[in-house]
Amino acid sequence: MENYQGVFIFGEWTGSEIHEVTYELLNEGRRLADELNVPLGVIFLGPEEALSQAKELIFYGADIVLAALYPELSSFKDDLYAQIVAHIIQEKKPEVMLFPATSMGQAVAPRVAGLLKLGLTAHCIAFEIRQEDRALIQIRPSFGEEIMARITSRTKPQMATVRPGVFPAAKKDETRTGEFIKYEVPEKLRQSAIEIVEKRPSDKPEVDITRAQVIVAGGRGLGSKELFGKLFELAELLDGAVGATRPVCHLGWASEDHMIGVSGVNVSPKLYIGFGISGALHHMVGLQGVDTLVAVNIDKEAPLMKRADIAVQADVKEVLPLFIKKLKKLKSQKEDD
Incomplete structure (x- = not known):
């Protein structure tokens, strides 16, 4: 039986900065990793200009940051991001993998689940660890949103998306140390079937x-x-x-x-x-x-x-x-x- 260990989160790059939900996932990921007594890792995809911000994820609770930094990743493409994340998961074998339930996270997570034939629980608002078997209890509203469902996965890594704003953001601690790795992605995995013809900024919400x-x-x-x-x-x-x-x-x-x-x-x-x-x-x-x-x-x-x-x-x-x-x-x- 394959050995899975560690808690990983997906770090999201907005195009100019790291999405604030990443720090929320770091906070909850740190708690889960400590409870399981394993390292907390971040899978981060983006362009080279994201390097300095990606390195600082160590200060927010990560023990290891795997950063794939390539020009091809400057614009989000569902298939490209998913195949790279799936490749890293296959190699590193975390027992828990968390994605933000943002537009990007909700596009990448199901594709990864499909590529690796894994289960995926969407829009979680809380997690617990079942100590006897290290199972991740994934809690989310269900059945017309009138009850809280407690879900466990039959596959590993145990994967879930997390609603933004549910967990407080991790605090910065510049005394923390960890390992930052510029992850080398095989060229064949840096190919996408999607071509970006034009970019148009979306209208900002009326109110935040x-x-x-x-x-x-x-x-x-x-x-x-x-x-x-x-x-x-x-x-x-x-x-x-x-x-x-x-x-x-x-x-x-x-x-x-x-x-x-x-x-x-x-x-x-x-x-x-x-x-x-x-x-x-x-x-x-x-x-x-x-x-x-x-x-x-x-x-x-x-x-x-x-x-x-x-x-x-x-x-x-x-x-x-x-x-x-x-x-x-x-x-x-x-x-x-």
């Missing part, structure tokens, strides 16, 4: 709520698009951003850039205030790193109310306008002082 320190979010309990719109006024007063549940976005009250949860983004603000949100699992999954959670709902049994640090049982249709009025008054008094 993942970086907000204060988020005010609304659900169907607000009752109307007009009342939901008042959240933007409140967010401005609090120097924050507006979040939304999936049903609200589907109703057209907000764009999907505001959606929090399985179908949207994960957020980790210092303050989150949810108005009229019941707290279905697919929304709660997106609230993994909130410091202080406030819920306003007429139903005290709503899941978000039970999880909240501060639960206000009241009609959101009355509370939201009053809250805005009070904040405006306080802000006016502060300006007068």
